[in-house]
Amino acid sequence: MPREPLAEQADPVQVDNSGHHIYKSPFGPPRVYRELEWPRAPHVLPVDRERDAARHAVAAILELSRDLFLPLEFGMFRCVTHDDDGAWITSRPENNDYWYLNTPDREPEPICADAVVIDVETVDASTMTTMVDDQLTEFDEGSTRRWSGWSEIHVYDTLARLPDSLAPTGDAFIVDDFDNNCRDLRVSVQRRDGGAWVGKPDPGFWTPISVVAVRDGLVSGITDDEGHYTTISLSIDVMWSVWWREGSPGRGVLDAAMDRLHQLGWTPDPE
Numbered sequence: 001m002p003r004e005p006l007a008e009q010a011d012p013v014q015v016d017n018s019g020h021h022i023y024k025s026p027f028g029p030p031r032v033y034r035e036l037e038w039p040r041a042p043h044v045l046p047v048d049r050e051r052d053a054a055r056h057a058v059a060a061i062l063e064l065s066r067d068l069f070l071p072l073e074f075g076m077f078r079c080v081t082h083d084d085d086g087a088w089i090t091s092r093p094e095n096n097d098y099w100y101l102n103t104p105d106r107e108p109e110p111i112c113a114d115a116v117v118i119d120v121e122t123v124d125a126s127t128m129t130t131m132v133d134d135q136l137t138e139f140d141e142g143s144t145r146r147w148s149g150w151s152e153i154h155v156y157d158t159l160a161r162l163p164d165s166l167a168p169t170g171d172a173f174i175v176d177d178f179d180n181n182c183r184d185l186r187v188s189v190q191r192r193d194g195g196a197w198v199g200k201p202d203p204g205f206w207t208p209i210s211v212v213a214v215r216d217g218l219v220s221g222i223t224d225d226e227g228h229y230t231t232i233s234l235s236i237d238v239m240w241s242v243w244w245r246e247g248s249p250g251r252g253v254l255d256a257a258m259d260r261l262h263q264l265g266w267t268p269d270p271e
Helices: 046-065 125-135 249-263
Strands: 031-039 069-071 073-084 087-091 098-102 116-119 138-141 144-155 158-161 172-177 182-188 190-192 195-198 209-215 219-223 227-238
Touching: 031 046, 031 249, 046 069, 046 073, 046 125, 046 144, 046 209, 046 227, 046 249, 073 125, 087 144, 098 125, 125 144, 138 144, 158 209, 227 249
Parallel strands: 098 116
Antiparallel strands: 031 227, 069 158, 073 087, 073 098, 073 144, 087 219, 144 209, 158 195, 172 182, 190 195, 209 227, 219 227
């Protein structure tokens, strides 16, 4: 008995290419820095200053993310810190002291194989602040006061909110990926909080936006007659042209976020 011919498969709904692409901004990441100064206060422990500096980094990430992206992870490198005649000197332990927040519904992607992974329901202000407060501690080691400081805090994977004028009506946003030589890449669109959000389609692709906060060099601060001061640098890597191309509506959202950081006391990098 002859087989019945297979039914024709309906073509997928055609969606126009957005005209944007995945490729790291050729202009380099926007950078800002923040100098923190604390007056002398003998009753305040050095580790409390470390926590305060970490909270400033977290607050900057949260302010930057507003209307721009959602953190999907959060990582922190700890270091051992001690006071050496007024300078707070940091040193990395032999094994990476790396702490990483992740949600249970997502495959963790820590940048260190020996990361301490902490599962949380959401990566938000509460969970980020709780992690830095819990992991920055003081400990006794002989006659030298030592405490856990931090050298880097980052969010390497995000969901970014598409500007309303670029949000597709369907479930896909079409871009070209220059790094992977992929044209008309269909990126799934997530609908949440009244907007359309996109992220990297697979681990081998660039995430839309990532943020890294670092302390300057191996010195996490200096104590002088007036008090203690430290410097934090914040870099914003933008890998999708939606948010770095001049004239794109996404670039306007990024610029507005940078302006809010400036109002919080973060200074543009003169370089």
